[in-house]
Amino acid sequence: MKLRGIELRRLSMPLVAPFRTSFGTQTERDILLLRAVSDDAEGWGECVALTDPLYSPEYVDSQQDVLRRFLLPRLASPEGAAAIGRSGAAAVAGLLHAYKGHRMAKAAVEMAILDAELRALGRSFGRELGAVADRVPSGVSVGIHDSIPALLSAVEGYLDEGYARIKLKIEPGWDVEPVAAVRERFGGDVLLQVDANTAYTLRDARHLARLDAFDLLLIEQPLEEEDVLGHAALARRLATPICLDESVVSAQTAAAAITLGACQIINIKPGRVGGYLEARKIHDLAAAHGVAVWCGGMVETGLGRAANIALAALPGFTLPGDVSASGRFYRTDITEPIVLVDGHVEVPAGPGLGVTPIPEILERVTTSVEWIAF
Numbered sequence: 001m002k003l004r005g006i007e008l009r010r011l012s013m014p015l016v017a018p019f020r021t022s023f024g025t026q027t028e029r030d031i032l033l034l035r036a037v038s039d040d041a042e043g044w045g046e047c048v049a050l051t052d053p054l055y056s057p058e059y060v061d062s063q064q065d066v067l068r069r070f071l072l073p074r075l076a077s078p079e080g081a082a083a084i085g086r087s088g089a090a091a092v093a094g095l096l097h098a099y100k101g102h103r104m105a106k107a108a109v110e111m112a113i114l115d116a117e118l119r120a121l122g123r124s125f126g127r128e129l130g131a132v133a134d135r136v137p138s139g140v141s142v143g144i145h146d147s148i149p150a151l152l153s154a155v156e157g158y159l160d161e162g163y164a165r166i167k168l169k170i171e172p173g174w175d176v177e178p179v180a181a182v183r184e185r186f187g188g189d190v191l192l193q194v195d196a197n198t199a200y201t202l203r204d205a206r207h208l209a210r211l212d213a214f215d216l217l218l219i220e221q222p223l224e225e226e227d228v229l230g231h232a233a234l235a236r237r238l239a240t241p242i243c244l245d246e247s248v249v250s251a252q253t254a255a256a257a258i259t260l261g262a263c264q265i266i267n268i269k270p271g272r273v274g275g276y277l278e279a280r281k282i283h284d285l286a287a288a289h290g291v292a293v294w295c296g297g298m299v300e301t302g303l304g305r306a307a308n309i310a311l312a313a314l315p316g317f318t319l320p321g322d323v324s325a326s327g328r329f330y331r332t333d334i335t336e337p338i339v340l341v342d343g344h345v346e347v348p349a350g351p352g353l354g355v356t357p358i359p360e361i362l363e364r365v366t367t368s369v370e371w372i373a374f
Contacts, residue, residue: 106274334365
């Protein structure tokens with residue numbers, strides 16, 4: 001394929017309700033989209049970085065800057081253009097490898113080019129990645145609330161909508177009591193897990209072991225992302241399976257965590273690991289070692305959500321992911337809304353992502369546009 005250029009588009013999209021985690025509260029999303037334009041098609045990528053470097057070192061302004069100054073000029077160079085012309089999106093990771101980190105920006109580039117490539121070929125994301133299902137079970141992530149009654153009301157609403165799994169965000173002071181309340185109110189049949197987003201240390205092991213009483217699917221990323229050995233030690237002290245999120249940024253780090261016994265489960269977020277092709281490598285690695293995986297979410301628009309659903313349809317994704325309906329976070333998405341039916345969402349079957357932005361909605365939420373010509 002021959003790229004003519006990539007558009008960097010910033011959006012501001014309000015959330016239906018504040019979403020609070022151990023690292024902060026989101027009320028709106030500052031989103032960076034990429035539109036790759038080739039001679040044959042256009043493709044969309046979504047950068048999942050947050051406004052501030054709280055979940056990871058990456059943040060939206062930094063990703064736009066590194067794209068503008070380093071990553072896109074590399075792709076536009078004669079060597080980059082030749083590699084993209086030969087191999088398409090598969091060449092992106094190798095071309096950008098010299099630039100350290102910035103995986104969310106790299107993932108957005110790869111996604112946009114892959115979408116354009118597949119649209120030109122008439123193939124879907126799901127087919128390209130190796131999907132084996134036409135729909136996937138949908139879980140929902142429930143943020144920290146101001147009170148237990150407010151939490152129970154929120155969980156009840158999501159269960160009434162049909163979500164197949166509930167994930168509760170936790171932090172010190174908001175962990176055992178809310179989990180106990182949800183279990184008592186809704187019973188042991190509800191698939192339930194918790195996510196700490198690095199809020200604890202190994203000194204909290206005895207306290208975290210109190211969660212073993214609630215038959216949780218997993219506890220996600222309890223310790224700091226660098227503390228892989230700490231997670232291995234914690235895994236020996238808990239009956240609840242440990243799931244890693246922030247600690248896994250590549251297939252290489254996933255292999256190390258598995259070898260050290262730091263996790264029994266991995267949450268795969270394509271933006272965090274540098275793209276959907278690297279995410280597929282982690283899926284394959286985990287399957288080879290008998291480690292379960294599921295697809296995490298970063299409050300994406302319908303573009304990123306469609307790609308995540310395609311990934312979640314691979315055979316190793318045996319646990320419901322955070323592939324919720326569009327209405328979980330946005331009253332009006334920029335694409336046709338992704339909807340929940342009987343606890344599942346459909347895997348888009350059209351070329352590329354299978355969804356495109358609705359022009360008038362996209363323009364309404366756009367705050368800036370920048371064109372980088374190749």
